[in-house]
Amino acid sequence: MDVVSDAIAAVRIGRPSTNRLRVAGRWSAWIPGYDGAGFHVVLEGGCWLLPDGGAPLSLAAGDAVLLPHGTGHVLAAAPLELAEVERAVPVDRLLGPAGSVPGPRPPRATGAVGPQGASADGPVTELLCGKYRLEHSRTHPLMRELPDVLHLPTSVGSHPELRAAVDLLGGEVVADRAGGALAVPSLVDLLLVYLVRAWLERGPGAGPDDPGTGDRAGEGAGPARGRWPAALGDPVVSEALRAVHEDPARDWSTDGLAARAGVSRATLTRRFTALVGRPPMAYLAWWRMTRAATLLQETDDPLEVIARRVGYSTPYALSHAFSRLFGTTPGRYRAARAAGAIAVERPAPA
Structure with missing residues (x-):
């Protein structure tokens, strides 16, 4: 496989969980940090995302946002003062049981409660919310470089495949048709693949509507930061990486x-x-061990x-x-994973 596919496949375990949040009026929901x-x-509709330690981010219909490191955050109808953020309602109160596919569209939210009480009157906001399970002992350094909040606004036109995925996903969730469970x-x-790809493909001339990648949520201008966007954009390094990932044996x-x-040899090194x-x-040695861990x-x-x-x-x-790498x-390692135990993490390449 290619580097991006391998990086995502190595860290992902199981299937993502999803659920629907449908609210109206004045509301706020707290989503705690997630491993x-x-x-x-x-x-x-639309809403605001307020990440822990970050700047507020406005979300509109069609927007997709990824929090690759499980950053805790608040979703709200409008920007909140600190005291209001601290009184946001746990999101579990507004959701039904989590599952692979949300159920039929619920009625206009009567349980949408905010810090000062609920109101079902006002604009409706509906989101598909979900989580990916990750195996941190196999995290590729490319994934570690992703920003805390990765935002793709609906206005972005340079990534049509991502926009198509968002549209298809929205259609499946709303229609609740046969085959939706798959x-x-x-x-x-x-x-997930398209969001990571969009981040990697951001160029030096990226504008404010490109996926946010700054240290704070909502910073969308400028190229993707970190070593790996540069590594994959370098013809020499990317070719060597491609060779390693195509045939690590x-x-x-x-x-x-x-x-x-x-x-x-000197230039490559x-x-x-x-x-x-x-x-x-x-x-190469690190990637071989990561592949071995995945196969185990x-x-x-x-x-x-x-x-x-x-x-x-x-x-x-x-x-x-x-043993030298994983301890x-x-x-x-295989027995611990089969039993659901968590092994001691070891450092990935920088």
């Missing part, structure tokens, strides 16, 4: 990757290390098979490298 990633799609989670997965060397990229944060062989959790393949799939000649060689053996 995963959250998202909202505005299906009707369609909605699949579209939600597409939404191959007996790669720095010379082999340099030849694939069409440059000298210098550019790769500057943009990725570590030399090519160190990144998601397959029943014996260790010998997994070792071959990630470029190790024997289970012993894989076990030694795996546990492959067998214990």
